[in-house]
Amino acid sequence: MGVAMMLVPLAACASAPPNRAASPPPPPSVPAPPLPASAPADSLSAEEVRDLAAVEAETFHGPVGSSNDDLDDELEDFLGEESDALLSERIDYDIPIVVNERVDYFIDYFQNRVEKSFAKWLARAPQYVPYLKARFRQAGLPEDLIYISLIESGFSAQATSRANAVGYWQFIAETGRRYGLRVDRWVDERRDFEKSTEAAIAYLRDLHRMFGSWYLAAAAYNSGEGKIQRAIDRYKSENLWELSEFSYLREETKNYVPKLLAAILIAKEPARYGFAAVPELPAVEVDEVAVPSQTDLRVVAAAAGTSLEAIRALNPMLRSRATPPGESSFTVRVPRGSGAAFTERLARVPPPARAPERTHVVRRGENPGRIAARYGISARQLMAENGIRNPRALRVG
Numbered sequence: 001m002g003v004a005m006m007l008v009p010l011a012a013c014a015s016a017p018p019n020r021a022a023s024p025p026p027p028p029s030v031p032a033p034p035l036p037a038s039a040p041a042d043s044l045s046a047e048e049v050r051d052l053a054a055v056e057a058e059t060f061h062g063p064v065g066s067s068n069d070d071l072d073d074e075l076e077d078f079l080g081e082e083s084d085a086l087l088s089e090r091i092d093y094d095i096p097i098v099v100n101e102r103v104d105y106f107i108d109y110f111q112n113r114v115e116k117s118f119a120k121w122l123a124r125a126p127q128y129v130p131y132l133k134a135r136f137r138q139a140g141l142p143e144d145l146i147y148i149s150l151i152e153s154g155f156s157a158q159a160t161s162r163a164n165a166v167g168y169w170q171f172i173a174e175t176g177r178r179y180g181l182r183v184d185r186w187v188d189e190r191r192d193f194e195k196s197t198e199a200a201i202a203y204l205r206d207l208h209r210m211f212g213s214w215y216l217a218a219a220a221y222n223s224g225e226g227k228i229q230r231a232i233d234r235y236k237s238e239n240l241w242e243l244s245e246f247s248y249l250r251e252e253t254k255n256y257v258p259k260l261l262a263a264i265l266i267a268k269e270p271a272r273y274g275f276a277a278v279p280e281l282p283a284v285e286v287d288e289v290a291v292p293s294q295t296d297l298r299v300v301a302a303a304a305g306t307s308l309e310a311i312r313a314l315n316p317m318l319r320s321r322a323t324p325p326g327e328s329s330f331t332v333r334v335p336r337g338s339g340a341a342f343t344e345r346l347a348r349v350p351p352p353a354r355a356p357e358r359t360h361v362v363r364r365g366e367n368p369g370r371i372a373a374r375y376g377i378s379a380r381q382l383m384a385e386n387g388i389r390n391p392r393a394l395r396v397g
Contacts (some may be wrong), residue, residue, distance in 0.1 A: 147390035287339025
């Protein structure tokens with residue numbers, strides 16, 4: 001049989017509005033610094049991908065020859081002297097920084113096991129840290145919590161975990177939607193730096209309201225609030241270090257706060273921990289432009305005078321090679337300085353030439369009406385776009 005190929009415009013139906021958090025963060029009281037955009041340096045190397053997974057899975061191992069009883073005794077001694085273990089005001093910390101064996105273990109781990117990747121994560125930090133600190137401060141949260149993003153994603157939109165947590169703050173889809181992030185076939189705002197940061201702020205605030213401790217809030221960020229609440233109810237303790245003595249919490253959760261504390265210590269004094277020569281990547285400056293529904297990103301790139309790869313790197317929240325359907329205006333980031341001419345250049349492109357195309361192979365029993373319904377357009381539009389006069393002339397192929 002002959003083969004008939006059809007070029008089908010993508011669907012033009014809007015997605016359902018996402019659920020919003022019950023208690024969104026308050027508006028900023030003072031302006032935040034300019035928002036950084038994802039840069040090509042945001043891409044994770046294969047080594048970084050492996051190391052992020054390794055950091056997530058790594059657990060504390062006690063000294064050679066020590067037994068669990070020895071470690072429990074040491075922990076009991078430590079808990080009795082916890083107030084003495086807090087670091088002094090020499091460095092400005094805004095959550096309690098406890099240094100114990102677990103924290104020391106992860107300092108060494110970052111220094112000697114994943115040092116190349118950790119250096120890259122530190123190098124990315126200047127692109128994001130000023131904005132993050134300002135937003136956390138404006139929201140009334142400890143600034144040190146921004147380093148959750150360092151251990152979760154290496155400050156990268158591209159990070160994806162074994163549990164399909166995605167983006168800078170590693171939200172799973174359900175939690176992301178609960179905190180107002182759009183996650184659908186067109187857009188994944190878990191990869192949007194600004195919006196995912198607002199979701200992380202709201203989630204961490206809610207966790208702190210629930211548990212009254214930033215340590216427990218951070219642990220719950222890793223395990224889910226239900227797991228931490230059940231541990232508290234089971235063992236009648238609200239001390240994370242005590243809860244970590246028992247087997248109920250996963251090892252990953254027991255080690256989450258020590259990893260965070262180790263990352264904070266290194267990030268605030270990198271030279272002290274052997275990361276003196278880490279080059280800092282500058283923030284990438286962008287313009288934001290309004291782009292019509294279903295505009296091919298190749299058209300956006302041409303109008304901005306840049307490459308498709310650059311546009312995709314600047315807009316990691318876009319899951320397809322086009323702006324979402326059903327939206328008259330979608331904000332896209334383009335390189336700084338190209339925004340002024342962008343609108344004029346885009347206006348020169350006829351609307352039909354802006355839309356992406358998709359090839360559909362005709363199957364047995366299909367007709368223009370059925371195919372058009374699949375892609376959310378009318379049969380008349382599909383036939384006109386493909387030069388089809390006789391709907392009965394379609395051939396399977």
